[in-house]
Amino acid sequence: MAVRALEADLEPAHPGVLVDPDAIVRPVLSVGPSFKRWAIAMAAVVAWALFAWIWQLWRGLGVTGLGRPVYWGLYITNFVFFIGVSHAGTLISAILRIVHAEWRRSITRMAEVITVLVLFFGVGNILLDLGRPDRALNVITHPHFRSPLLWDVMSISVYLMASSIYLYLPLIPDIALLRDRVSGWRHGFYRRLALGWAGTPRQIHLLERAIGAMAIIVIPIAVSVHTVVSWVFAMTIQPMWHSTIFGPYFVVGAIFSGIAAIITAMVIVRKVYGLERYLQPVHFNNLGILLLVMSCLWLYFTFAEHITVWYGQEPTELSVFDARLFGRFAPFFWAMFLFCFVVPFAILANPRTRTIKGTLIASISVNLGMWLERFTIVVPSLSNPRVPIHTFLYAPSWVEWSLMAGCFAAFTLLYMGFTKLFPIISIWELQAAEAEAAGWMALVAGEGDEPAGPGANGEASAATEPALAGGWR
Amino acid sequence: MARWGLVVDLDRCTGCQACVIACKHENNVPFSTPASSAAGRLMTWIQLVAVEMPGRDHRVPLPLMCQQCDRPPCTDVCPTSATYLSTDGIVAQVYARCIGCRYCTNACPYVVKVFNWTPPEWPASMQGMMNPDVSVRPKGVVEKCTFCHHRLMIARERAKAEGRELASEDYVPACVQTCPAEALTFGDLDDQHSAVAAAAASPRAFQWMEELGTKPKVIYLREGE
Amino acid sequence: MSDIISRRDFLFYGGATIAGVTLGELGRRQLARADERAAAWRPRGVETWATSVCRECAAGCGVRARLADDVPVKLEGNPLCPIGRGRLCAKGQAALESYFDPDRLVGPARQAGSRSAPRWERVSWDAGCRLLASQLGGHGADVIAFAFDEHGPLADAWSHFWSSLGARLVWTHGATAERLTPAVAALTGAKACPLFDLERATHVLSFGAPLVEDWLSPVWTQRSFGRFRRTAGRPRGRLVQVDARQSLTARKADESLILSAEQQIVLAYAIASVLLRENRVNRTAIDAIGGDLAAFENAIVARYSPDDSAAATGVPVVTILRMARELTATPQPLVTVATDAPRPLVDATLALNALIGAIDHPGGLFGKIVNGAERSADAATVLGDIAAGRIRPRVVAFHDAAALRSVHAPPDPSTYLASVPFIVSFSPYLDESCAVADLVLPLDTPLESWHAVVPAPAIGGETIALARPAVARRLESRDLGSILRAVARAVGGDALTAFPWSSSEGIVREEVARLQRLRRGGLYSEAYEMDWLEQLERGGWWVGDATSDRDFITSALEKGGWIDPYFEPGLLSQSAREQGGLNFPVPPAIHGIPLAAARDEERAVGTTGQADAPPANEGFPLRLTVFTPAVVSLAGNQNVPGLFELLGQPEGLPWRPWVEVGHETAARFRIANGETVQIESPSGRIHAVAVLVEGLPEGTVSMAFVPASSAEARWTRTIDADVRRLCGADGFSTPCHVRIARL
Structure with a gap:
């Protein structure tokens, strides 16, 4: 029995899957009709958003639905949302790397790409929100270090750099692999990016050292980023922004929406690029559990945030509280509650529904819910100022919606583009795991189970082998 | 250095809004339209708001302008130092440096900073109406009450030209100058002999939202005995 | 000769059809050219100040215009002016925008089409004046000339001109106390304008007087209110406001009661009856003047018993008693009243002032004789007569749009003035009067004008505001004197001999020369100098401005006016004594108020049963109060964006007329705050924003009156909810009932 338990424990995350680099590389080098259709569609949305943006630059922010006192709206909501989603990658992959979760190997890259790309849109939304984007560099030429917005600029820049490096380092061996397989412009492109990678043990050692170091460095940076984003609000004395738990609350929300974003991306990539071999139910199951935990944590923070306000009955805070829970913003608030907790909890708490489809539904729900959460943080506080001035019901204009759609479309487009330049799954890491597993298998060889066949029937294998769920090592 | 302050006697204030128009003309603040004012884009550096006051049955009109805090929440958060507490104690806004992030507008608990959502527009016939002492703000920047700071600059120059010290009486913002009910008193709060210091010492004096620790230099005198 | 359209404009508008050029369009086309000249950038720097007079209402406050390179950039009060004392109200400040009004008429124009299908042609001044003269010739008796009620040499010239033609002069009264003159005459026999010494009063009971809004001379009243509230060394003045709605004054008051006009009359008499009953009247003061107090006592004490009055007004008996006692427990009480209050209410409040000894008492009620002809004809009544076909004038002249803008005037002048063959407007703005005119002869705007105005009466001596044009003409407008002279010359005969002045400048200079010869008073000067002057005059001394004629004129026009500060109180009591004592009013029968004692009387004479008749307002359950x-600018230009931004503040409803609804009424009709609602009466319907207010009695709504302009001026045309559309043929003189529904 002991042996079998050990065996189960040591089971590699990708039992018996022989890593087939060709299968992963093939979609990188070929462009199908479906890809083109999507790319054109997304490019059209981006083009429309560009038009909207030029319109806004020309006419000023008057083309938005903003006004006094609702000075911030959709753009800042999107900024917080995108920065939140950016925690998908780096933080999660770094944590999983540090704890040596074997099942992470096939998903880390997918997640890290989300981080890097989405950060641009987070920053981009700030630029969209500026009245004078032409003067954006004033934050560098005339910095004022007491401004949380400047802290944001700094931490996001550092995060962007760190996560770019953290994305790039594990890419090097795969770029080298591609370099060796292609010719033409791609060869030159990969050759430059591969930095002379030859896969020597010294190089491997250095790379692993560097990745390990980055994984540790990137965690505090990531935490700081979302903490500082929350401080943009919490450092003011505005009702229901001025909260001590906003830092951890935003970090939890960020990880929450980040995981949801990864799951959503994984399902799509898996389906589109036929990577069912590498993205197996176990991944969705594990991430689903993680999402469930975060959902509960989110509920805890949300509850703590609101119960204190309600119990305190401080009038200015209460006016925002009432507007959020029972007033104009109640539909958004309760939809958020439904999407962030009720739906994911109902699906993910039950192992039977914690399937790929189930986690996908839960993830989309969480992403919607977290966007609504950002909205219900930004807008109600501004709509209920302390002074009794005339307020209005903020409704985003077509320009704002267009630019939001443009951000999502541009993100999709860039993500698609990335998959056509680099393998979306870390080939060398899977190979390393295989090698490692082979070593272990050799150790415990004998009466070991026959590995499950490679292939399309991943869901069935998850159902028949529940032991795979425990991938933590 | 003088500590310029404004005392608003709510008992005297009639809510006639002469100050509002005086400010608008003095500072080249653009007009709104019915649509823009409904959308919350009314440009005004001073406006009348109805405030609940202890001991009053009805919400009373109160002229609200930048409170010129000694500890302004808006200046801390500005990422480019475009808004700062000047040496005159006036919360200044450098229009040429403002990037229009509107963080200061959101940080201000009095919501007295306004943003130029659109390029400022006047009918062609009104171009000549602009006060040459005050710059017209471009679209995309935040603006606010400056206590008619340009009047201070001019008064200072005039005093210098006349070879004397600046007297408190040399400098009066446009709102104070026009107030028909004589409800506004302006001057140096640190000058113990000034009318404004005497008014500020009234037992009726209060600073709005003083509990927030903003230390405004606009002091209201509540109604009633 | 007419230059319909210049070659350049023709090229510019080449593709467009020219037929149906509206007045606004005509103005804008011409203006576009004028602005090109102005827009040429030049460095601004030379700052100058010019004296002028505010003409936005009848108060005549002194103005100092700040000019940057001869272009006005800001208006301030003239510190030497005894009325404004360096201050200006919102309307006065906004007058600057009138000068720059983009829709100002560029010059004289005539209607070449019809009023329904307008086609405007520019005409020369000469042609315009001759056209008017040809219409006037021989029809003097069929001419009506409307003007805002102002006094002074220029207004006299206006009336002189029309009287010499035999035309009828009609005045539109502002919120000045002149409307109260008949009631003062009835009580004291003095044909005097009442002056309320608000500044020195210690306790004010106000019946609807909008003290902090627009009452009498606004800047003067506002300052008085401020000093009434707070003056060092004096207790704070206490204000009790009885009003038809929760007005700004009611909100500023220490105590406010919301009552209908009829109930206010009952309350006023009830307080009087308590004063008499409890023997709290100031007998010393009344005995000094005389009057049949006993008869008054008999007339009201039984009729307005506290219980009956409480039942009729809903004001608790204890409150009525307390209000009466408070009035007499203060050294300087004053009772004020709205200038447009119904006559019985004015009578009652003046009687109250007599009972508490406020007549000719500091902080009380004074009187001042207003020079000039009787100006009782009210514009709204005359317009109503025209609308009803009772009078059929051949020519109507509008000095300004005040008559058409009055709340009592019938709405939509274009329909009821259609029967008038010829209408001329002298207004410089694209306003209501131009919209109905066949000929426009635009006057200079106040900043471009000569001024010689007698300010609306206020406590203090005799004042005349004087000024020369502060700025050069921006457009091809003319001064009143020149226009009237040109028309008189074209008419010829008596008209020409009756109008000897060649221009407004001549009229003003003649007036200044007259003042110099008066050998009393002096030019506007610092307050302490004026006190000195008054002391000297009291002592029988006169210190003339010992300068040459020329210097005197220059100085007068620069300082902004002439004043004789000597003011002797006592006119009212003296006049009353001469007529044998105060003539207390006879309490009226009040429509719709169930006073028990009054009912008994009516029953005795057999007039019962009326109260039980079914109300005529079937289906319209809410009584409408209009304020x-x-x-709202009656005399001046309404096309001023700055003022529309102030509309409805502090409730935060700029630019829109609003309807005030009590919380109970709102709940009954399911109306939310800020919602657009439809208000409908048997006569019409309008839309307005609903504002939920405290204190408005159930069954009552109150609506802001902002005159809707049918003109095309760019800002006024956005205001279209004119509450006058709801009233019947007789205006708001009878209660108007409405129903209200959300859209």
């Missing part, structure tokens, strides 16, 4: 926001 005019302070920013």
Whole structure:
């Protein structure tokens, strides 16, 4: 029995899957009709958003639905949302790397790409929100270090750099692999990016050292980023922004929406690029559990945030509280509650529904819910100022919606583009795991189970082998 | 250095809004339209708001302008130092440096900073109406009450030209100058002999939202005995 | 000769059809050219100040215009002016925008089409004046000339001109105390304008007087209110406001009661009856003047018993008693009244002032004789007569749009003035009067004008505001004197001999020369100098401005006016004594108020049963109270964006007329705050924003009156909810009932 338990424990995350680099590389080098259709569609949305943006630059922010006192709206909501989603990658992959979760190997890259790309849109939304984007560099030429917005600029820049490096380092061996397989412009492109990678043990050692170091460095940076984003609000004395738990609350929300974003991306990539071999139910199951935990944590923070306000009955805070829970913003608030907790909890708490489809539904729900959460943080506080001035019901204009759609479309487009330049799954890491597993298998060889066949029937294998769920090592 | 302050006697204030128009003309603040004012884009550096006051049955009109805090929440958060507490104690806004992030507008608990959502527009016939002492703000920047700071600059120059010290009486913002009910008193709060210091010492004096620790230099005198 | 359209404009508008050029369009086309000249950038720097007079209402406050390179950039009060004392109200400040009004008429124009299908042609001044003269010739008796009620040499010239033609002069009264003159005459026999010494009063009971809004001379009243509230060394003045709605004054008051006009009359008499009953009247003061107090006592004490009055007004008996006692427990009480209050209410409040000894008492009620002809004809009544076909004038002249803008005037002048063959407007703005005119002869705007105005009466001596044009003409407008002279010359005969002045400048200079010869008073000067002057005059001394004629004129026009500060109180009591004592009013029968004692009387004479008749307002359950926001400009230009931004503040409803609804009424009709609602009466319907207010009795709504302009001026045309559309043929003189529904 002991042996079998050990065996189960040591089971590699990708039992018996022989890593087939060709299968992963093939979609990188070929462009199908479906890809083109999507790319054109997304490019059209981006083009429309560009038009909207030029319109806004020309006419000023008057083309938005903003006004006094609702000075911030959709753009800042999107900024917080995108920065939140950016925690998908780096933080999660770094944590999983540090704890040596074997099942992470096939998903880390997918997640890290989300981080890097989405950060641009987070920053981009700030630029969209500026009245004078032409003067954006004033934050560098005339910095004022007491401004949380400047802290944001700094931490996001550092995060962007760190996560770019953290994305790039594990890419090097795969770029080298591609370099060796292609010719033409791609060869030159990969050759430059591969930095002379030859896969020597010294190089491997250095790379692993560097990745390990980055994984540790990137965690505090990531935490700081979302903490500082929350401080943009919490450092003011505005009702229901001025909260001590906003830092951890935003970090939890960020990880929450980040995981949801990864799951959503994984399902799509898996389906589109036929990577069912590498993205197996176990991944969705594990991430689903993680999402469930975060959902509960989110509920805890949300509850703590609101119960204190309600119990305190401080009038200015209460006016925002009432507007959020029972007033104009109640539909958004309760939809958020439904999407962030009720739906994911109902699906993910039950192992039977914690399937790929189930986690996908839960993830989309969480992403919607977290966007609504950002909205219900930004807008109600501004709509209920302390002074009794005339307020209005903020409704985003077509320009704002267009630019939001443009951000999502541009993100999709860039993500698609990335998959056509680099393998979306870390080939060398899977190979390393295989090698490692082979070593272990050799150790415990004998009466070991026959590995499950490679292939399309991943869901069935998850159902028949529940032991795979425990991938933590 | 003088500590310029404004005392608003709510008992005297009639809510006639002469100050509002005086400010608008003095500072080249653009007009709104019915649509823009409904959308919350009314440009005004001073406006009348109805405030609940202890001991009053009805919400009373109160002229609200930048409170010129000694500890302004808006200046801390500005990422480019475009808004700062000047040496005159006036919360200044450098229009040429403002990037229009509107963080200061959101940080201000009095919501007295306004943003130029659109390029400022006047009918062609009104171009000549602009006060040459005050710059017209471009679209995309935040603006606010400056206590008619340009009047201070001019008064200072005039005093210098006349070879004397600046007297408190040399400098009066446009709102104070026009107030028909004589409800506004302006001057140096640190000058113990000034009318404004005497008014500020009234037992009726209060600073709005003083509990927030903003230390405004606009002091209201509540109604009633 | 007419230059319909210049070659350049023709090229510019080449593709467009020229037929149906509206007045606004005509103005804008011409203006576009004028602005090109102005827009040429030049460095601004030379700052100058010029004296002028505010003409936005009858108060005549002194103005100092700040000019940057001869272009006005800001208006301030003239510190030497005894009325404004360096201050200006919102309307006065906004007058600067009138000068720059983009829709100002560029010059004289005539209607070449019809009023329904307008086609405007520019005409020369000469042609315009001759056209008017040809219409006037021989029809003097069929001419009506409307003007805003102002006094002074220029207004006299206006009336002189029309009287010499035999035309009828009609005046539109502002919120000045002149409307109260008949009631003062009835009580004291003095044909005097009442002056309320608000500044020195210690306790004010106000019946609907909008003290903090627009009452009498606004800046003067506002300052008085401020000093009434707070003056060092004096207790704070206490204000009790009885009003038809929760007005700004009611909100500023220490105590406010919301009552209908009829109930206010009952309350006023009830307080009087308590004063008499409890023997709290100031007998010393009354005995000094005389009057049949006993008869008055008999007339009201039984009729307005506290219980009956409480039942009729809903004001608790204890409150009525307390209000009466408070009035007499203060050294300087004063009772004020709205200038447009119904006559019985004015009578009652003046009687109250007599009972508490406020007549000719500091902080009380004074009187001042207003020079000039009787000006009782009210514009709204005359317009109503025209609308009803009772009078059929051949020519109507509008000096300004005040008559058409009055709350009592019938709405939509284009329909009821259609029967008038010829209408001329002298207004410089694209306003209501131009919209109905066949000929426009635009006057200079106040900043471009000569001024010689007698300010609306206020406590203090005799004042005349004087000024020369502060700025050069921006457009091809003319001064009143020149226009009237040109028309008189074209008419010829008596008209020409009756109008000897060649221009407004001549009229003003003649007036200044007259003042110099008066050998009393002096030019506007610092307050302490004026006190000195008054002391000297009291002592029988006169210190003339010992300068040459020329210097005197220059100085007068620069300082902004002439004043004889000597003011002797006592006119009212003296006049009353001469007529044998105060003539207390006879309490009226009040429509719709169930006073028990009054009912008994009626029953005795057999007039019962009327109260039980079914109300005529079937289906229209709400009584409408109409009020005019302070920013509505009667005399001046309404096309001023600055004022529309102030409309409805501090409730945060700029630019829109609003309807005030009590919380109970709102709940009954399911109306939310800020919602657009439809208000409908048997006569019409309008839309307005609903504002939920405290204190408005159930069954009552109150609506802001902002005159809707059918003209095309760019800002006024956005205001279209004119509450006058709801009233019947007789205006708001009878209660108007409405129903209200959300859209």
